[in-house]
Amino acid sequence: MQRTEDGMIVISCDFTGEDWDEVQPMIEGHQGSIISLKALDLAIDHASEQTEKFTCTMCLRHFAAGERAWKPDPLPANANPKAVICWDCIRQADRSFARDEDTDWDRKIAPDDRWS
Numbered sequence: 445m446q447r448t449e450d451g452m453i454v455i456s457c458d459f460t461g462e463d464w465d466e467v468q469p470m471i472e473g474h475q476g477s478i479i480s481l482k483a484l485d486l487a488i489d490h491a492s493e494q495t496e497k498f499t500c501t502m503c504l505r506h507f508a509a510g511e512r513a514w515k516p517d518p519l520p521a522n523a524n525p526k527a528v529i530c531w532d533c534i535r536q537a538d539r540s541f542a543r544d545e546d547t548d549w550d551r552k553i554a555p556d557d558r559w560s
């Protein structure tokens with residue numbers, strides 16, 4: 445997500461609330477949504493079937509209850525209170541970070557037919 449502070453645009457992770465320090469890898473989704481590598485790591489380890497319908501912060505798709513996703517719990521103070529990432533976006537980010545030569549990241553989710 446973004447906010448303006450002293451006329452400057454500050455980019456921060458929707459899921460951890462941490463401002464981008466120009467070092468920590470982050471990936472942008474729709475409408476300025478952002479997930480940091482640190483948040484992705486948590487998302488992969490803690491994604492679970494959601495008990496309620498939700499809209500993914502990253503891709504804006506709507507999902508029914510029972511779909512796998514992750515939202516920060518507890519929610520960090522500066523995070524987006526509606527932050528939730530669907531399993532597809534988690535997989536896509538996992539692959540994208542692994543392909544980025546500037547990012548020290550090995551895929552945590554095994555490739556399959558869809559996410560090779």
Ligand SMILES: [Zn+2]
Nearest residue numbers: 500503530533
């Ligand atoms: Zn998504």
